[in-house]
Amino acid sequence: MSVVIEGLTAGYGRTPVLRDLDLVVAPGELLVVAGPSGCGKSTLLRAVAGLLPITAGRVLVDGEPVRGTSRDRAVVFQEDGLLPWRNALRNVELPLALGGVGRPERRARARAWLARVGLADFERYLPRELSGGMRQRVQLARTLAQGPKLVLMDEPFGALDAQTRAAMQELVVEVLRETGTTTIFVTHDVDEAVRLGDRVVVLGAGEVDVRREAILAAVMG
Known part of the structure; x- marks a missing residue:
């Protein structure tokens, strides 16, 4: 583009x-x-x-x-903007859900991107349980999962x-x-x-x- x-x-x-x-x-x-x-x-x-x-x-x-x-066009800010009540997987899924992507596909895409940024073992962690760098990785996964x-x-x-x-x-x-x-x-x-x-x-x-x-x-x- x-x-x-x-x-x-x-x-x-x-x-x-x-x-x-x-x-x-x-x-x-x-x-x-x-x-x-x-x-x-x-x-x-x-x-x-x-x-x-x-x-x-x-x-x-x-x-x-x-x-x-x-x-x-996707924007990544200094503040990660993760929803505190959603775990890492569900945070990555959120924009896909809002875009109408079905649950099986959005879950698979979210898991694939969490794995790509090195967080495959942290999908059920809430933002408060993650370090600042890990939260930024979740934000990056959430951004790129949207394609x-x-x-x-x-x-x-x-x-x-x-x-x-x-x-x-x-x-x-x-x-x-x-x-x-x-x-x-x-x-x-x-x-x-x-x-x-x-x-x-x-x-x-x-x-x-x-x-x-x-x-x-x-x-x-």
Whole structure:
């Protein structure tokens, strides 16, 4: 799934956060958008997801303008959003159930994805019984079980310790490469950006920071 952003201006209230932004994401690419807090990273993700109205310009996903949310586009947030009264398996099943997938199929898909993220033995555990990294694995399984063509990740590992974060980074890259899912990953961490991205775009004050982007490109080789 391709993403083409043309002249995007978007924000909250009267002050735009993004200004006349142009960006292209190729099918299957893992693009990392890096930059300091307040530069527009999350605003960009919300605009692509269809969660935020666009003031000017347009966002095209596979050539079609974004006019709202879609099951083909999934968002992964820093907060895992798991329902505390549902175990890991039933949390992964939930969006499939809401989408009308029958119980046998959704249960099989949920179990397969929990196994893929290393949680086959934890399907009956409630969120409070899981570590932060394990909850993020459940969130990743829940997202990918839906079969999205585009995944938008908003600093999903920001609250994890360094060791768990590194393990999650490896898992995400491995799984997304396997599925060929187009991904836009937002982070303020330069090391994470270099480690994860096929390509890194740096934002600064709502625009592409060409100078810093060139420095990162040189570091990535």
